[in-house]
Amino acid sequence: MYAVEPSAVLGGPLPAKMAETPSTTSVHADISPSHSEAYLFTKAKDTIPAEVSGSSNDCLICETGPGGSICPWVCSKPYRSWPLIELVRQYEILGVRYQYEQLCQSLMESIGQDVSGMRKCGAAERSGRFAPRESFNRWLMERRSVMAAHVDPLIPSPTVRSLSAREDNVVQESPSASIAREILDDLPMKIHIGETSAETRGNILRFSRLLVSEIRANPKTAAALSPADVEPIMQWIRELQDGEETPCIPSANIGLNARPQSSEDSVQDSLPQPTKGKNHTNEDSPQTVDEKVVDVNPFQGSTKEDVYNTVRLARPVVERLYAEKVSRVVRQLQQISRDAANRVEKFCKSGTSSKETGVVNSPDASASRETFARQFKRRCVVPRGGEVQFGSVKWMSGRNTEFFEFTDDLNARFEDACAVSAPGQQNLSRKYAIKGYKLAQLWRRFALKSGTKGKSDSKSEVLCRKSLDAGCVCEGQGWRGGDWTCTCVRDLINRIRSVESIGPLFASAVFALLCRYHCICGCQNQGKGLQCAVPPNVLDVLREDLEVNCELFASPFNVYLDNYCSIFPDVDVMFGSWGSFFDPSFELVEGSFEANPPFDEVLMARMVERLLLWLRKSEESQEGSRPLSFCLSLPDWSNGPSDFMDLLKKSKYLRYADVIPEGKHSYLNGFQHFCHASDLQVPAVCGTFFAVLQNDAGTKAWPVTDTFIKRLKEAWSAYDAYDNAGVSL
Template identity: 25%
Template structure:
């Protein structure tokens, strides 16, 4: 936490004219935080604190003599004013509309001022940004009036929720400023989230999931592969050039390789590792019968039909004569699949490609309906679509900042909130979404730090509901579906990564499972209000230390490696990516082989299976006892760094040893 210098008191004998009140951003009678000068007559029925300030002849506040303010602060808009009610000065920035009781620090603003990047100074918080120079839950400096933000429940008339008892949570660290540097970038032109649209999107995705199951069952006689739909959404967004945050709409190839591969793996029947010899024998028999049936009904080349039928008949003969053991059945099944699967795949190719094409076209139609409805709703508030985002005038280096939404948000519907045990329940139009109270307050802190257009928290509950609805739509409807999309590293690993390797940024996270306040996530529209920097493949840092734990989607992991190598090639400033991916070697994934052969690899280590943990993918709704679980597979940790990054955060033996210790489950230490 940056030290905040207390402003010197101004002589109370200064001439003071009668002035208008300044409305505080809080509504509690004890609020002491100044805000933008305002000429609005206060409502006597509202509990609003009034600060008297000196005004000029035109009725607008006049700054006090500012000779004691540094020239740097004057140039960026800071002026000193006098509060007659509190009998002390405060500081107001006429450019950013920020206000402070303390004198702003002479630091560089990472969202507007690039000058600090070229110097040798370490990254600093915003200039005079109270949100970043203080703990995320306000703790007033000694001798200054206490500031208490109005709770969002009070805004909407809900029962006043109790402020969380923890100022510093052991489950995340929002006090750490970023060391990630980017060039200024254009804002996001997506329409702001709306609960009505999120309900519509959830219904559309549910229909699409059902149709996928029907297509697989009617055309191929199988159930839709588990998690296949979720990985399809991820794989499509890697190549999608459209604007819908969830549905794919503009892909050059309509056939998804991820969906095609997973359906083919279950044709002609789904195979699972059997437990007993009897199960292995039944599975071998089922595969042989299904392969023969498919090749008879689908045709294929004469040579392929001949090979499949000959191997199937040989298998039937072997089963009648042999009284085999477990390993014999598995070996025979593997042999039969090697011989038959290429010809079965060729026979089913056209049908499976048709499923993939049908799913893509349906997604495009649904996305268009959602977009039309969304903009129709916004036009009722005179909010029109922006075709091209405004580009930055100057290409300046800045510390990374959350995605800026350029389309304004309309007045949002009210979401009802209630509390039940240790959960908050948010209800909109009969649909109730749950979130653990600790994570509800976590989102409140992120919102307070990152949101730019809602200082009174008027939209907080509605945006939390929209956020939860979006991620629940992505997760799916089956128990534990989507679990692998949200898994996170344990807290001890994050603490070690920050302390030892200077990591301050997560490349794959969400507002629900992030550890730092700097992170990339899948949905810039719903997540930006809670600090998201947008999707990682559209994020271009030039320096900083990053952690990457991608969802288990092969196409996404391959694109991640390409993206990181491109960034490391272009940047000469310190840049480091510490990547955690599953150690899948049977067969090895393309991403794993690419990482191990990368020219930027400085070191790799393996966390053995059952000797390290992951944090639950649904940590925002699961119980505390289920928060961590042991990994059933090994995890490969690869350090990708350019030369400058290696000099600053290189994986020395001592540093790697600390990382390995931090990854061990607590009971094993």
């Protein structure tokens, strides 16, 4: 891994005459205009001069990034205001989430579906929700992959005025193909995979009846359908209903511009007839090259493969029937989201200055470093009790868990910040939990950014690094060989709390981090499946055999390797994140990396396109090709059309690909920072498509050998949740 250690600097705000300050790297350090006031940290365009980074005022500076592209991130907001900003953001995103549910319910009613009947047709798992499960969370993540500036780091809003252009010059938001596909796949109803195959078969047949009903209700739209789109799904439905007492397929004249058929028209009179006998397909039925019709015994049940096949064949018809209505919902959602983001930005501009909130200045950089270094050197730390109040955040300790709660009154703040209140916003969370050992790991990245010893480390930084050796984070080995270390997580937490210049800053940073990731998962933690992590022993194999030392899709909570990219760099940079994988300025030219992105079709396709672009550019470089390698852990969605899998399988850079079968491996829970130890291991709900992409130099540097493949498969299959260090804590 070719990277330089990231570092953190506590400093002051950028002075007005900063452009005149001499610097060896640049004349000045402008803040990137692509981000609004709603961001906590923003990337500076140039290196921060030493005179500025060492000043003592309201500003915080983090420097992070891969290799030679390390850049500073600057926060001019008082750190005590971070929790309030994140709660306002959560309040707004809950409102957007609630209004999305309302839009989906209106959509269901507009297409004439009986909502109460839908719950009986295999959609009972919605529990009163009408939006596709996790579709909103996927949309939030997919929108972060759009390479455009956003008003808000969480709420989708890629319409930002350019500061260097005319006022009316606005970047227009592209429509979200991801959420449109999620909604379309739920129409006319979601096919629920039942507990038994017979139940699954019944749900498929109910879907078929609803689809046929929609085709009959929209003769003009149906008449425009191509026979190549209609015939496969009709033939498939006929095979499914073979032996049913009440066939429901409409006339085959659909899509052929013929007269509308009455509801009494018979399937056998209108569609090409199947051959006599059970489960035989019609040889004259038009099918695409890759199409496969699955035989179904009418006296048995159906499998989830039948569900996938039904959805795949029905998609062209469903898109034609509902495309305009779904597009209208998406446009309304995007407008609601932009309005919410603008309200958050307005709040950040008007109500978070240190003068208005009474926030004290940040501590001096060098003084802070020396202070907490000396504090850690003390062998005995007097416990400060079960709870400590740092400004508006109360830090409480349980047996194995730490709690952070916002204790200030929010009513007046929200009245000023938010114009509209929705019932869904009543679920606002002000208190968050995190395991003690996870908090210790966060502190280690917060203090050291997980780097190794650098050439220019100060005495205090070396001192802190010794105190935070990995062996003393959660193993409780006590004092060793005359050295001083914390004896356990509890002692470490007491030491952090005892440093008055660092404890409040760390508490605010952790609360902001917990609140932000809670927002993207929903008030009921719906999005935990989108953050599942690759097991540690698999990453160990990748690190040992292919020298992988960076996760391209991780978070401060689930990162395992030394370096990582994450979805929220404006808050994650405090914990060592390199930034977003989809940042236009982020580019990898050398090294070995791992990618386990959120399982969203559109996002994964964009990721693969970007990886292939970097590999292609590495070979076209005039300086010669540098070794570049990517290990990918993706869902095996080969049972349907998949853009990202097509791109991978056709790529000349594909060096290895295999599918880890469903039921033969597990992932780490997306909520591993607070879930119970028994829930840490999450069985994979589908196969994992593992692939290795490399350029020629990467293949020479890190060859995929038989030994590596054997070790990799053993690591995937042998993962045990209780092998993870620190789980007992």
